Amino acid sequence: xxxxxxxxxxxxxxxxxxxxxxxxxxxxxxxxxxxxxxxxxxxxxxxxxxxxxxxxxxxxxxxxxxxxxxxxxxxxxxxxxxxxxxxxxxxxxxxxxxxxxxxxxxxxxxxxxxxxxxxxxxxxxxxxxxxxxxxxxxxxxxxxxxxxxxxxxxxxxxxxxxxxxxxxxxxxxxxxxxxxxxxxxxxxxxxxxxxxxxxxxxxxxxxxxxxxxxxxxxxxxxxxxxxxxxxxxxxxxxxxxxxxxxxxxxxxxxxxxxxxxxxxxxxxxxxxxxxxxxxxxxxxxxxxxxxxxxxxxxxxxxxxxx
Ligand SMILES: [Zn+2]
Numbered sequence: 141x142x143x144x145x146x147x148x149x150x151x152x153x154x155x156x157x158x159x160x161x162x163x164x165x166x167x168x169x170x171x172x173x174x175x176x177x178x179x180x181x182x183x184x185x186x187x188x189x190x191x192x193x194x195x196x197x198x199x200x201x202x203x204x205x206x207x208x209x210x211x212x213x214x215x216x217x218x219x220x221x222x223x224x225x226x227x228x229x230x231x232x233x234x235x236x237x238x239x240x241x242x243x244x245x246x247x248x249x250x251x252x253x254x255x256x257x258x259x260x261x262x263x264x265x266x267x268x269x270x271x272x273x274x275x276x277x278x279x280x281x282x283x284x285x286x287x288x289x290x291x292x293x294x295x296x297x298x299x300x301x302x303x304x305x306x307x308x309x310x311x312x313x314x315x316x317x318x319x320x321x322x323x324x325x326x327x328x329x330x331x332x333x334x335x336x337x338x339x340x341x342x343x344x345x346x347x348x349x350x351x352x353x354x355x356x357x358x359x360x361x362x363x364x365x366x367x368x369x370x371x372x373x374x375x376x377x378x379x380x381x382x383x384x385x386x387x388x389x390x391x392x393x394x395x396x397x398x399x400x401x402x403x404x405x406x407x408x409x410x411x412x413x414x415x416x417x418x419x420x421x422x423x424x425x426x427x428x429x430x431x432x433x434x435x436x437x438x439x440x441x442x443x444x445x446x
Pocket of ligand 1: 348
C-alpha cells in the first residue's frame with residue numbers, strides 16, 4: 141500500500157514535471173515564433189523599402205535620361221541655328237548672285253551701308269515689327285565702335301555683309317590687295333563683335349560702288365582678287381537717294397524709291413544707316429509699306445547665298 145502510495149506520488153510528480161517541461165517548450169516555441177515573426181516583418185519592411193527605393197531610383201534615372209535628351213536636342217537646335225547664320229558659299233549661291241537682278245516674282249533686298257550708327261537700332265526696330273530680314277554692309281571701323289549693335293543685327297537674323305574697314309577711297313583703292321585687306325580687316329571686326337570665329341560673309345560692296353570713278357582699274361583688279369578668295373560683290377539697282385543730298389527728307393527718299401524701283405522685278409535697294417541718315421530710318425516704314433503694296437516679297441542674302 142505504502143508502495144502504491146509512493147507510486148502515485150511518483151506518477152503525479154513525473155506528470156507535473158512533464159507538464160512544466162511542455163509549458164516551458166511552449167513558451168520557447170511562442171518566443172521563437174514571435175522572434176521569427178518579428179524578423180519576417182523586418183525583412184518584409186526592408187524588402188518593401190528596397191522596392192520603393194528601386195522604383196525611386198528608376199524614376200530618377202529616367203528623369204536624368206529625359207533631361208539629357210532635352211539638353212542634347214536643345215544644343216543640336218542651337219548649333220543648327222548657329223550654322224544657318226554662317227554663310228556658306230556654294231556654286232548655287234554663286235549662280236544665284238550672278239542672277240541677282242532677275243527673278244520670276246517680285247522681290248526686294250533692303251540693304252544698308254556705312255553702319256552701324258545710333259540710327260541702326262531704329263531701323264532694326266522697324267524691321268522687327270514688320271518681320272523683315274535685311275542685309276547690312278557694315279564698315280569695320282564702325283563695327284569696332286558699336287559691336288553690340290552688330291551683335292543685335294546678327295542675332296535678329298539679318299545678313300552682315302562687308303563694306304571694308306575705313307571707307308577712305310584713297311586708302312582702300314591704293315591697290316587691289318588693299319581692297320582684300322580691308323575686307324579681311326572688317327571681317328575680323330565682325331567675328332569679334334558677334335563672337336563667331338568662323339564667320340565669313342563672302343559678300344563685299346565696293347565703297348562708292350563697283351562701276352566707274354577714278355579707281356575703276358584698281359576695282360577691276362580687286363574684283364579678280366576677291367573672286368580668287370571666294371568673295372562676291374554686289375551693287376544695287378534701286379535706291380532711296382539718301383546719299384544724293386546732305387539733308388535727305390522722307391518725301392525725297394520715297395520719291396527716289398518709286399523712281400528707281402519702277403517696274404523692276406528683282407530690286408537690290410541701296411540705303412544707309414550712317415549717323416547722318418536719320419531720314420532713312422524715318423522713311424523706312426513708308427518704303428516697306430509701298431513695296432508691299434506693289435507686291436514685293438522681302439529677301440536677304442541668306443536666301444540666296446547657300
Ligand atoms: Zn558706303
